[in-house]
Amino acid sequence: MEHRSHIYGVVAEFPTQHELIHAVEKTREAGYRRIEAYTPFPVEGLSEALALKRNNVPLITLIGGLTGGLGGFFFQYWVCVLAYPLNIGGRPLNSWPAFIPVTFELTVLGAALSAVFGMLALNGLPRPHHPLFNVQRFVKHATSDRFFLCIEARDPKFNLSESARFLQGLHAAHVIEVEDD
Amino acid sequence: MSTRPPYDAADLEQVSPVLEPGYTFTSVTDKISSIVLTRPTSLGWVVGFTLTFGLVMILTVSLAWLIIKGVGIWGINVPIGWGFAIVNFVWWIGIGHAGTLISAILFLLNQKWRTSINRFAEAMTLFAVACAGLFPLIHTGRPWMAYYMFPYPSTMKLWPQFRSPLIWDVFAVSTYGTVSLLFWFVGLIPDLATLRDRAITKPKQIIYGMLALGWRGSARHWHRYQSAYLLLAGLATPLVLSVHTVVSFDFAVAIVPGWHTTIFPPYFVAGAIYSGFAMVLTIAIPLRKAYDLEDFITMRHLENMAMVMLATGLIVAYGYFFEYFMSIYSGNKFDLYLTKMRFHGPYSHFYYALILCNILTPQLLWFRKARTSVPLLFVMSLVVNLGMWLERFVIVVISLTRDFMPSAWGRYSATAWDYATFAGTIGLFVMLLFLFVRVMPAISIAEMRELVAETSEEHE
Numbered sequence: 239m240e241h242r243s244h245i246y247g248v249v250a251e252f253p254t255q256h257e258l259i260h261a262v263e264k265t266r267e268a269g270y271r272r273i274e275a276y277t278p279f280p281v282e283g284l285s286e287a288l289a290l291k292r293n294n295v296p297l298i299t300l301i302g303g304l305t306g307g308l309g310g311f312f313f314q315y316w317v318c319v320l321a322y323p324l325n326i327g328g329r330p331l332n333s334w335p336a337f338i339p340v341t342f343e344l345t346v347l348g349a350a351l352s353a354v355f356g357m358l359a360l361n362g363l364p365r366p367h368h369p370l371f372n373v374q375r376f377v378k379h380a381t382s383d384r385f386f387l388c389i390e391a392r393d394p395k396f397n398l399s400e401s402a403r404f405l406q407g408l409h410a411a412h413v414i415e416v417e418d419d
Numbered sequence: 420m421s422t423r424p425p426y427d428a429a430d431l432e433q434v435s436p437v438l439e440p441g442y443t444f445t446s447v448t449d450k451i452s453s454i455v456l457t458r459p460t461s462l463g464w465v466v467g468f469t470l471t472f473g474l475v476m477i478l479t480v481s482l483a484w485l486i487i488k489g490v491g492i493w494g495i496n497v498p499i500g501w502g503f504a505i506v507n508f509v510w511w512i513g514i515g516h517a518g519t520l521i522s523a524i525l526f527l528l529n530q531k532w533r534t535s536i537n538r539f540a541e542a543m544t545l546f547a548v549a550c551a552g553l554f555p556l557i558h559t560g561r562p563w564m565a566y567y568m569f570p571y572p573s574t575m576k577l578w579p580q581f582r583s584p585l586i587w588d589v590f591a592v593s594t595y596g597t598v599s600l601l602f603w604f605v606g607l608i609p610d611l612a613t614l615r616d617r618a619i620t621k622p623k624q625i626i627y628g629m630l631a632l633g634w635r636g637s638a639r640h641w642h643r644y645q646s647a648y649l650l651l652a653g654l655a656t657p658l659v660l661s662v663h664t665v666v667s668f669d670f671a672v673a674i675v676p677g678w679h680t681t682i683f684p685p686y687f688v689a690g691a692i693y694s695g696f697a698m699v700l701t702i703a704i705p706l707r708k709a710y711d712l713e714d715f716i717t718m719r720h721l722e723n724m725a726m727v728m729l730a731t732g733l734i735v736a737y738g739y740f741f742e743y744f745m746s747i748y749s750g751n752k753f754d755l756y757l758t759k760m761r762f763h764g765p766y767s768h769f770y771y772a773l774i775l776c777n778i779l780t781p782q783l784l785w786f787r788k789a790r791t792s793v794p795l796l797f798v799m800s801l802v803v804n805l806g807m808w809l810e811r812f813v814i815v816v817i818s819l820t821r822d823f824m825p826s827a828w829g830r831y832s833a834t835a836w837d838y839a840t841f842a843g844t845i846g847l848f849v850m851l852l853f854l855f856v857r858v859m860p861a862i863s864i865a866e867m868r869e870l871v872a873e874t875s876e877e878h879e
Contacts, residue, residue: 255872274637274638274639275637275638276635276636276637276638277636277638277641278444278448278609278613278636278865278868279609279865279866279868279869279872280641280644280645280865280869281638281641281872284638284641285638285641285642288638288639290638290639290642293642293643293646295643295646295647295650296646296650299647299650299654303654313570314581317570317578317579317581318578318581318582321576321578322576322577322578324580333582336581336582337581337582339584339587339590339591339661339665339668340581340586340587340590342657342661343587343590343591343594343658343661343665344590344594346594346598346654346655346657346658346661347594347597347598349650349654350597350598350601350602350651350654350655351597351601353647353650353651353654354601354604354605354647354651356647357605357643357644357646357647358632360643361637361639361640361643361644363632363633363634363640364629364632364633365632365633366628366629366633367633368633368635370635371635377616378616380616380635380636381609381612381613381615381616381617381634381635381636382444382445382448382613382616382617382864383443383444383445383448383868
């Protein structure tokens with residue numbers, strides 16, 4: 239037990255996405271909560287199996303879009319009405335219909351930038367290294383053709399030998415312990 | 420003409436699949452990543468790259484001479500101030516519309532056939548936008564002062580005129596370029612991780628590793644990634660429609676005969692999609708041949724793109740007809756005169772060539788034989804590209820040479836520098852594509868795996 243702090247968790251490899259989903263369901267039924275699945279493409283039904291809640295990317299995007307749009311419009315208002323008013327034939331300074339194209343573009347720009355950078359920030363990326371990259375089979379297969387399930391050491395139920403045996407019981411092709419460095 | 424319903428069983432058999440059967444996660448990954456990682460550089464690639472690199476050298480010489488001498492080296496003069504630079508700008512930005520259309524709109528419409536063509540179509544968009552952005556920049560005459568177009572707190576307390584379509588253009592094109600880049604890069608992240616993990620040499624591992632941002636395919640990451648990707652698609656869809664709308668405002672807001680029409684925004688957008696799909700075909704056909712990707716970019720893709728071309732081509736034809744009809748119906752003598760100049764003026768041969776390229780030739784696509792003949796499609800895509808370039812030439816040049824007063828009439832002919840600059844941007848575009856297929860996966864590997872998963876479930 240004393241080298242438990244050097245262990246990140248234990249990872250199991252499955253050949254198909256169906257076996258992975260099945261394993262995720264069984265693992266959650268067994269009471270494990272700090273688990274994570276790794277797949278080479280987004281697998282339908284996996285988020286539900288892991289009981290993932292709705293994420294905050296849409297909210298961040300909405301805030302970014304509103305900031306871009308309102309900021310864009312009132313910036314143009316400030317320029318055209320307050321900072322640099324140009325009287326052209328007595329036309330209104332706040333000619334808001336003419337501000338719409340730029341307002342629209344800045345709404346989209348603000349929303350798109352916050353969607354991408356919000357997603358990366360919530361995902362904790364960029365992150366150059368991760369304990370799972372210590373596992374040779376994970377590096378070789380996780381981003382191409384195999385499906386992985388990791389029970390992390392910070393799970394209160396985690397016990398290296400027991401958890402590994404549990405994963406073996408789910409017909410995993412390989413069960414490998416992950417060292418934390 | 421057959422009387423059978425369009426989709427009975429016999430017909431469905433004829434439709435080729437979006438992915439030839441027999442592929443696994445491993446084999447799609449190997450096949451696409453090997454183009455970048457292990458395949459030796461072919462002689463054809465070296466020859467193509469060298470030729471296009473030569474054109475880029477012509478571009479740099481043209482730009483250097485332009486900066487030394489000024490825009491007087493081009494054929495523009497009063498009254499034709501726009502000339503090739505704006506023709507090429509509109510042409511390139513139009514081509515740049517197909518990538519985001521394929522990625523965003525077809526994604527929202529859940530069209531599976533977009534999967535194997537979206538990546539290089541997005542790359543094509545980026546390179547086309549780069550070529551497009553160059554033209555207004557150099558057309559300013561003093562490109563080093565182009566930052567004047569952006570709002571920044573200057574010591575002269577001067578601000579841009581936000582009521583001008585030319586400023587809208589700056590925002591539309593720069594937003595479009597940025598969002599297209601984000602969309603492309605987000606799509607690339609999982610594939611960059613694949614390349615990082617499969618690369619054998621250290622420099623490749625480091626470069627792809629940095630670009631992949633540490634992606635490891637975690638389910639929580641995918642969960643947020645899919646939200647972000649869907650939102651980007653939803654944002655890019657109105658954006659792509661807005662960009663060419665704003666470009667058409669450059670014309671439609673002016674009072675010049677032939678420009679001042681409300682049909683311009685929709686017909687510019689349709690024309691943009693038309694030329695964009697033509698360019699995707701121009702690229703897809705040699706690409707699938709050179710890298711043996713016929714199993715991934717199947718006849719189904721080529722046929723669907725041909726159908727999109729036919730449909731948008733008909734919208735464009737409708738636009739031409741209504742331009743003509745409205746000038747007669749309005750009874751405005753300047754508009755009527757402009758229409759007469761299109762048919763009988765000094766540039767009428769361009770107008771007839773445009774009708775031939777954009778309206779008559781694509782009617783062949785009604786026939787399945789034409790849609791499934793690869794060489795014919797390739798030729799047709801080039802014809803449409805040419806036709807769309809002629810369209811912009813007709814719009815810019817005929818209107819400007821026949822303004823309201825005969826004293827303001829003129830003629831325009833391009834100089835060798837105009838042609839050299841244009842050829843140079845084509846070289847730049849193709850050269851960037853040559854580089855792209857060698858350093859990035861030209862087809863989205865992660866999405867192909869998804870397609871493999873879906874199609875294998877259908878067969879079970």
